[in-house]
Amino acid sequence: xxxxxxxxxxxxxxxxxxxxxxxxxxxxxxxxxxxxxxxxxxxxxxxxxxxxxxxxxxxxxxxxxxxxxxxxxxxxxxxxxxxxxxxxxxxxxxxxxxxxxxxxxxxxxxxxxxxxxxxxxxxxxxxxxxxxxxxxxxxxxxxxxxxxxxxxxxxxxxxxxxxxxxxxxxxxxxxxxxxxxxxxxxxxxxxxxxxxxxxxxxxxxxxxxxxxxxxxxxxxxxxxxxxxx
Numbered sequence: 001x002x003x004x005x006x007x008x009x010x011x012x013x014x015x016x017x018x019x020x021x022x023x024x025x026x027x028x029x030x031x032x033x034x035x036x037x038x039x040x041x042x043x044x045x046x047x048x049x050x051x052x053x054x055x056x057x058x059x060x061x062x063x064x065x066x067x068x069x070x071x072x073x074x075x076x077x078x079x080x081x082x083x084x085x086x087x088x089x090x091x092x093x094x095x096x097x098x099x100x101x102x103x104x105x106x107x108x109x110x111x112x113x114x115x116x117x118x119x120x121x122x123x124x125x126x127x128x129x130x131x132x133x134x135x136x137x138x139x140x141x142x143x144x145x146x147x148x149x150x151x152x153x154x155x156x157x158x159x160x161x162x163x164x165x166x167x168x169x170x171x172x173x174x175x176x177x178x179x180x181x182x183x184x185x186x187x188x189x190x191x192x193x194x195x196x197x198x199x200x201x202x203x204x205x206x207x208x209x210x211x212x213x214x215x216x217x218x219x220x221x222x223x224x225x226x227x228x229x
Contacts, residue, residue, distance in 0.1 A: 024076060036072040036120045039132055040065035040113065046136045047109050050143040060106065064113040071117025079122055153180070153221040156191040162214035163189040169212045188216075 024032075047061050112135060119128035154177075158166045163182070171177060176196040183190045197205070209218050 029076065032072055032076060032120055032123075033069060035125060036068050036117060037065065039116050039120070039128060040068040042132060042136070043068065043109060043113055043116070046139055050105075050139045052105070052143060064109055067110065068113040068117040068120075071114050072121035073117075075118050075121025150222070151194060151196050154191075154193045154195050155219040155221070156193070156209075156215055157217040158189055158191070158214050159216075160184050160187050160189045163191065166212060166214050167191065167193075169214075173208045 043064050044061050047064060048056070112132070116128050116132065119125070119131070154170070156166060156170070163184075167179065170191075170193060174195045174197065178194040179191065180194050181190075181192040205220060209215055
């Protein structure tokens with residue numbers, strides 16, 4: 001006898017017939033977590049080798065491994081159960097992470113660790129392994145790439161009356177420059193100028209600046225847009 005079932009009836013029947021027992025064995029779970037651990041350690045190695053920020057943080061790098069493992073565990077838990085999936089979405093929607101990530105590359109590695117956990121937890125090992133190899137090669141290549149001209153901050157102290165003359169003279173020495181700040185106090189002016197030059201120009205910069213007699217004191221700082229050294 002055929003029954004005319006509506007959408008609501010089908011939905012209720014599908015929910016009531018759900019098998020809450022996991023189809024994954026202990027060996028399967030350990031295998032997934034072990035593979036994810038090795039791939040997390042691979043991310044750990046790549047992050048440490050390609051880091052170009054201000055201060056390397058070991059705890060953040062370790063957290064990348066932990067994030068991959070936790071994500072894989074979550075995906076294994078919710079992949080075979082729609083009720084747990086909805087519950088997990090509701091639980092994660094109220095979580096707020098307030099730790100500020102200063103370097104944009106840290107966000108890339110965090111998403112990479114999460115993606116590895118999702119792919120491995122769902123059993124897509126080929127995707128996670130292949131994607132990780134491609135990402136690692138791209139990061140190694142880009143980390144080695146350097147522009148022919150590097151940015152620097154040139155700080156100059158001069159008499160306030162000579163400030164315009166100094167700016168004009170510096171502009172003749174460096175074609176690529178940008179005045180970042182100009183402060184005056186007690187008849188003295190401090191100029192902060194961003195310049196771009198190659199290594200050969202850096203060696204000759206002291207001779208170039210000495211040719212400007214109005215400069216009392218100068219300092220050159222390496223600069224990458226975020227920090228100076």
